[in-house]
């Protein structure tokens with residue numbers, strides 16, 4: 352059975368050309384700056400993003416961490432979105448390893464933070480407060496439906512940062528998806544950031560690696576931070592070779608992933624019991640909700656809960672029971688839904704009660720979208 356793995360674009364396997372480039376790569380010791388393939392990847396990464404210099408790192412998480420640690424000293428503060436990857440999924444690295452204080456403000460559904468919110472989060476110069484040092488943006492925004500930040504917004508956030516004496520870091524794990532979705536040169540999205548990280552190992556399909564880009568001075572300092580974290584690699588050209596193919600050959604085809612995601616979303620919007628806002632789908636990430644059974648049961652239990660509110664202590668316990676049952680039902684339904692799809696060879700992620708994510712990528716062809724939609728229809732009909 353063919354497996355259609357829509358959990359993430361990180362499941363992509365290297366292309367045949369990448370494997371060939373990896374086996375033929377010219378190598379040296381990159382910690383000595385002597386790996387020609389890594390040096391070449393760093394040059395083209397800097398050039399494409401319009402920065403003076405770039406550095407290969409093993410992962411996006413390490414790239415973001417290196418940038419936080421390079422920008423900020425202990426007890427300094429970073430302003431970032433409450434839905435950001437750096438806040439949710441990077442194991443609290445900036446706090447654990449850098450003593451950096453995250454200051455969380457609301458991400459709007461389109462992934463932006465309101466400029467007024469950023470402005471009012473910047474600390475006054477007062478001995479009681481941590482010093483604000485950095486603002487982090489995320490483009491595309493993973494938890495906000497893969498939404499795209501436009502250049503005008505990025506430039507305005509950077510102007511605000513400059514006015515308040517701060518730097519801007521861009522978590523651009525999928526920055527090329529944003530550029531392709533907007534049909535613009537990626538430099539329009541990177542020009543206002545003091546540092547950025549982008550991933551080679553997501554939609555661009557390289558097996559390992561992310562790039563940190565910035566001024567020559569910033570990257571020189573970031574190399575020291577990478578070394579502290581144990582991220583200095585030796586014959587890194589093996590992975591850099593795949594990264595070069597990723598940058599040179601895999602960017603334009605991201606448009607295909609975006610079309611597949613949109614078609615998938617439109618298909619889901621026509622299936623009874625599933626709910627999706629297709630207008631939110633701009634790139635390769637889609638989120639949808641499971642309504643059937645789950646919601647009805649939830650609503651039933653909510654009504655019961657309301658009735659019970661007016662009654663005695665005894666009934667309060669029942670209310671609690673009902674809440675637990677609702678929660679249980681949600682988890683059971685989600686699990687059953689995933690298992691039934693899995694039996695049909697379709698994989699996706701459950702990111703909360705009745706809430707699911709699918710990501711299109713190089714390993715997903717347009718025919719897979721039809722197969723996935725058919726499987727979803729069958730599962731919802733119980734066939």
Ligand SMILES: Cc1ncc(COP(=O)(O)O)c(C=O)c1O
Nearest residue numbers: 410411412413436489493522524
């Ligand atoms: C927006 C964003 N930033 C950073 C990362 C971290 O990348 P990595 O998995 O390479 O550590 C991810 C990974 O999914 C991501 O989606």
